[in-house]
Amino acid sequence: MKTFKLGGVHPAANKLSDKAPIEVAEVPALVAIPMAQNLGAPSKAIVAKGDKVKVGTVIGEPGGFLSSYVHSSVSGTVDKVDIVEDATGRRVQAVFIKVEGDEWEESIDRSKDIVREIKLEKQEIIDKVKAMGIVGMGGATFPTQVKLAPPPTAKPECVIINAVECEPYLTSDHSLMLAHPEEICIGVQILEKAIGVKKAYIGIEANKPDAIELMTETAKKGFPEIEIVPLKLKYPQGGEKQLINAVIGKEVPSGGLPIATGALVQNVGTAFAVYEAIQKNKPLIERIVTVTGKSIKKPSNFLARLGVPIRQLIDAAGGVPEDTGKIISGGPMMGKAMPDTNSYMVKGCSGILVMKNEESRRKAAGPCIKCGKCVHACPMGLQPNFLSRYSELGMLAEAEEERIYDCIECGSCQFSCPANRPLLDWIRQGKPKVMGILRARAAEAKAKAEAARAAEEAARKARELEAEHEEHHSKTEETHADVNAHLLKHSGPMPEDKK
Numbered sequence: 001m002k003t004f005k006l007g008g009v010h011p012a013a014n015k016l017s018d019k020a021p022i023e024v025a026e027v028p029a030l031v032a033i034p035m036a037q038n039l040g041a042p043s044k045a046i047v048a049k050g051d052k053v054k055v056g057t058v059i060g061e062p063g064g065f066l067s068s069y070v071h072s073s074v075s076g077t078v079d080k081v082d083i084v085e086d087a088t089g090r091r092v093q094a095v096f097i098k099v100e101g102d103e104w105e106e107s108i109d110r111s112k113d114i115v116r117e118i119k120l121e122k123q124e125i126i127d128k129v130k131a132m133g134i135v136g137m138g139g140a141t142f143p144t145q146v147k148l149a150p151p152p153t154a155k156p157e158c159v160i161i162n163a164v165e166c167e168p169y170l171t172s173d174h175s176l177m178l179a180h181p182e183e184i185c186i187g188v189q190i191l192e193k194a195i196g197v198k199k200a201y202i203g204i205e206a207n208k209p210d211a212i213e214l215m216t217e218t219a220k221k222g223f224p225e226i227e228i229v230p231l232k233l234k235y236p237q238g239g240e241k242q243l244i245n246a247v248i249g250k251e252v253p254s255g256g257l258p259i260a261t262g263a264l265v266q267n268v269g270t271a272f273a274v275y276e277a278i279q280k281n282k283p284l285i286e287r288i289v290t291v292t293g294k295s296i297k298k299p300s301n302f303l304a305r306l307g308v309p310i311r312q313l314i315d316a317a318g319g320v321p322e323d324t325g326k327i328i329s330g331g332p333m334m335g336k337a338m339p340d341t342n343s344y345m346v347k348g349c350s351g352i353l354v355m356k357n358e359e360s361r362r363k364a365a366g367p368c369i370k371c372g373k374c375v376h377a378c379p380m381g382l383q384p385n386f387l388s389r390y391s392e393l394g395m396l397a398e399a400e401e402e403r404i405y406d407c408i409e410c411g412s413c414q415f416s417c418p419a420n421r422p423l424l425d426w427i428r429q430g431k432p433k434v435m436g437i438l439r440a441r442a443a444e445a446k447a448k449a450e451a452a453r454a455a456e457e458a459a460r461k462a463r464e465l466e467a468e469h470e471e472h473h474s475k476t477e478e479t480h481a482d483v484n485a486h487l488l489k490h491s492g493p494m495p496e497d498k499k
Contacts (some may be wrong), residue, residue, distance in 0.1 A: 001206055003232040004242040007379040009412045011235055011333065013207055017171045017292045022179055022414050024303050025316060028421040030075050031101055031307030032084050033059065035090040037133075037347045038141045038259050040066020048316055054106035056283050065240035068143045069133040071283040073305035076100035087310070087329035087349065088337040108282050114182055114221070115279040118190055125194040125278060132277035133284045133347075137269030138162055138238065141348040144270060148194045150259045157262030158467040159191045160199040160247050161271055164231060164238040166205055167331030170351040172288040173268050177204075177211040180272055181218040187275035188226055195264055199246045202268070202336075205233055217340060235333065236410040240265045242379050269350070269395040284347055289313065295321035295355030304345050311341040312354060325357030332462070333411045366419040374413035374423055380406050384413035390464045391430025400434050407431055 041064025053072040054060060060070030072095075079096040086092050103112060120128065130145035150156060159323060161184075164247040165173040177184065188200045202219075204212050212230050219226040229247050231237055242254045243265060250261040258265055266274075269287065276282040285306055293297040297318025310329075314320055320327070320341070328335040329343075330351055375383040383402055390399040409429055414424040 001230050001232045002246050003234050004237060004245040004379060006013075006245075006381050007377050007412060008234040008236065008242075009377050009415050010096050010233065010357070011251075013233070014208065014292075014294070015174070016169065016294070016296075017290050017316050018174055018208075020171070020175070020299060022175050022288060022301050022303050023329055025305070025313060025314075027099055027305060027306055028308060028312055029072060030096060031099065031305070032087060032094040032096045032309075032344045033073060033083075033421045034084060034086055034092050034094045034344060034346055035060045035063070035069060035070060036086060036090070037306070038068040038135045038143055040064060040143070043067055043070045044090060044493070045093055047078050047095060049080050052101045053078060053097060056108050056287060060282075066146065067142060068135055069283070070284050070306075071133055071378050072097060073285040073307050074099045075103040076214060081305060082291055086344060086346070087337045087338050087340070094307075109196050109213055109280040114186070116186055118186070118193055118278070122194055122196065122276060125190060129194075129274060129277055130186065130272075133280070134270065134273050135278055135284070135347050135348070135355050136267055137273060137347065138267035139334070139348050139350055144266070146181050147259075147264060147266070150195070150257075151450065152181065154218045154257075155260045155262060156171035156195040156197050156259065156264055157199065158197055158248070158264070158356065159195070160263045160265045160266050161200065161202040162238055162240070162242060162265055163202050163204045163208075163211070163268035164243060164306045165208070165454065166233075166235045166238040167333055167351075169353050170290050170294050170331050171224055171292070171408060172290045172301055172350045174211055175290075176269060176272060176288050177208070177215055180222075181214050181347070183275045184215070184268060184271050185218055185223045185226055186279065187192070187271035187273075189223065190274050190278050191264065191266055192225070195256055197264075198225050201229050202226060202304060203229045203231050203237075203243055205231050205237060205246050206232055217252060225256060231312060236379055236412065238435060239379065239408050239410060241408065254403060279337060287345075287347060289345065289349055289356075290351040291317040292351065293321070293324075293356070294352050294359070295323055295356050297321075301303075306345050306347065308336070308345040309341075310345065313345070313352060314354065321356070323356050323358075324354055325360030326355045328353040331429070332410065333415065362422075363420040365421050368421060371417045371418060373418065373438055377412040377416040382407060384427065385421045387411075387430070388421070388426035391426040391433075394430075396430065396437060399430050400437065404431050405438065406436050410424060413451075428462050 043060035044063040047059045055077045057072045058070050072166050076097050076099045079098045083091050126145050126148045132213040134144040135141040217230045240258050244263050252258050289304050289315050300317045329336045411424050
């Protein structure tokens with residue numbers, strides 16, 4: 001089996017919900033749908049109190065760069081547009097809707113029929129993906145239409161589907177593959193058509209043998225260009241750069257985009273969402289989310305609509321255990337600890353992990369023993385020991401020199417440290433500062449380049465104007481000379497009284 005070359009660790013899988021079927025989460029009497037559900041600028045609410053909405057009605061439009069559309073996941077009346085806290089405690093705008101029945105937009109195909117024929121052309125696919133609010137479902141929430149329109153210099157060669165789900169505990173992607181293998185493959189073909197390639201890979205880690213077998217059988221039935229790639233167990237194999245390296249053996253250049261390798265990477269949940277958007281005209285209004293933990297009574301996989309309270313999902317899995325020490329949005333390696341459970345389901349939430357108190361406690365950090373385990377574990381070939389120290393001391397120039405911007409924040413370094421040093425914590429504090437410096441430097445360079453171009457353009461126009469003036473002056477002198485010659489030729493001798 002394949003895997004990526006550099007680093008990686010082997011945390012316990014703890015896939016407690018891998019055999020749990022997908023349950024449809026109950027729709028509450030009131031939902032709150034946040035407008036910040038993508039990587040970039042938050043969306044802007046376009047509804048107000050008293051407005052009637054259906055399932056699939058647009059309630060938020062892109063509010064800036066890397067933003068997306070947001071649709072109502074329920075039918076009813078808008079109660080208010082207010083501020084809520086998201087899973088990390090950030091205050092964001094949300095649309096509160098009182099649920100009244102379950103009326104869907106008529107344009108959405110709710111039948112169970114699988115639609116295989118792809119009728120839309122390339123640009124139509126990209127436009128519809130945008131209109132349906134599709135974003136990366138692996139957690140990054142990068143607007144999908146942006147990925148489907150790479151720079152003109154890029155030369156896409158294949159699509160790679162991330163079905164690795166290497167984050168411990170989470171099983172939402174696993175359960176999705178078992179439930180909708182054919183729809184996923186059609187979604188992959190749609191992605192292929194959107195970027196103009198005819199080859200795709202679906203990478204799945206070896207701890208999902210049932211998914212590997214089912215997806216392989218499905219691919220053989222009408223999807224010959226899709227290859228299922230079993231991968232060795234190693235974290236963070238679900239990282240975009242690591243997955244590309246594992247599947248096609250190419251490396252993303254430092255500071256470069258993954259598309260530079262010729263591969264477009266999308267999460268398996270995104271492929272399914274693209275299928276529903278293009279073939280069923282269904283916007284992204286729900287997703288599968290894992291609710292799990294060693295003390296959870298019923299580790300579960302729920303199909304939950306956006307805006308459903310997180311607390312409701314935990315209650316459906318048996319409630320918050322008494323020995324709970326921390327609740328995490330996402331997995332234990334890259335997830336974020338939640339300040340409380342008063343947040344709401346969003347597009348990028350793949351899991352809710354309830355950790356026992358003894359699990360969640362950090363051990364006392366000791367001094368670095370210079371063992372090099374963090375360096376060996378880093379999948380990006382960095383030196384986390386130096387990066388964390390530079391960040392801690394505010395040595396940003398040194399952190400930049402050591403390529404802190406290449407850190408994918410996977411946590412492998414911190415996981416492997418025998419001294420329990422908070423390596424990733426310090427790196428996470430220093431990285432945005434360095435990125436800010438890089439952005440400011442790039443903006444300054446762009447401004448200087450634009451100023452130089454403007455100066456050159458002004459100089460060019462001045463030269464052209466001067467040349468035109470000289471030409472005009474030369475023609476004027478020639479004209480005067482011609483007139484004088486003509487007058488001398490035809491005027492005759494001047495009379496004596498005029499001399």
